[in-house]
Amino acid sequence: DTAVSQTPKYLVTQMGNDKSIKCEQNLGHDTMYWYKQDSKKFLKIMFSYNNKELIINETVPNRFSPKSPDKAHLNLHINSLELGDSAVYFCASSQERGQPYRGDYGYTFGSGTRLTVV
Amino acid sequence: LAKTTQPISMDSYEGQEVNITCSHNNIATNDYITWYQQFPSQGPRFIIQGYKTKVTNEVASLFIPADRKSSTLSLPRVSLSDTAVYYCLVAAYNQGGKLIFGQGTELSVKP
Numbered sequence: 001d002t003a004v005s006q007t008p009k010y011l012v013t014q015m016g017n018d019k020s021i022k023c024e025q026n027l028g029h030d031t032m033y034w035y036k037q038d039s040k041k042f043l044k045i046m047f048s049y050n051n052k053e054l055i056i057n058e059t060v061p062n063r064f065s066p067k068s069p070d071k072a073h074l075n076l077h078i079n080s081l082e083l084g085d086s087a088v089y090f091c092a093s094s095q096e097r098g099q100p101y102r103g104d105y106g107y108t109f110g111s112g113t114r115l116t117v118v
Numbered sequence: 119l120a121k122t123t124q125p126i127s128m129d130s131y132e133g134q135e136v137n138i139t140c141s142h143n144n145i146a147t148n149d150y151i152t153w154y155q156q157f158p159s160q161g162p163r164f165i166i167q168g169y170k171t172k173v174t175n176e177v178a179s180l181f182i183p184a185d186r187k188s189s190t191l192s193l194p195r196v197s198l199s200d201t202a203v204y205y206c207l208v209a210a211y212n213q214g215g216k217l218i219f220g221q222g223t224e225l226s227v228k229p
Binding site: 033041043090092 | 161163219222
């Protein structure tokens, strides 16, 4: 069983289109995240949800809208795609948020969705 | 927020011990030091974490000096399958679980 699964794995689309990436975790974790990894391998957090509540919203264009129907799912919808949105998007989940001395929280990443905008 | 600095790339040969050092001069009292490994086409994977002194698990060892301004990840007897990017993180536990990744060290293990 895959702990954190994302679909699709690859996504090629034209500029201006709207697309969604789905993420599901079967670890029973309370918190889920979206990270973006650009061509230079920098990984940066975009959003975080805890029990369906948005708790982290970094400086991300409004064209990106996360949706969490339940604590096991966190989807990412992107409107009006631009060339600069091309990247690998990783979903992740963890047991708890903000707990000091907790260790790695059981942080688990999915295998990524490679988005190419042409 | 503590910033980390580590070498961009390193080369090694199979069977050698590899040490990757990370600087984190502004580490806070409550921060832990965490290392992640990322293989091509995969998400990062937790490998080890420590607060001070030395930590060892089945994958690696982590050495942290008393001032905690740096840390060294040690991989014993690397194999080709250890070729990956290694990220040093200072876990921002007061940031809602957000992980702040630096540029990472691309380790290439050759036969």
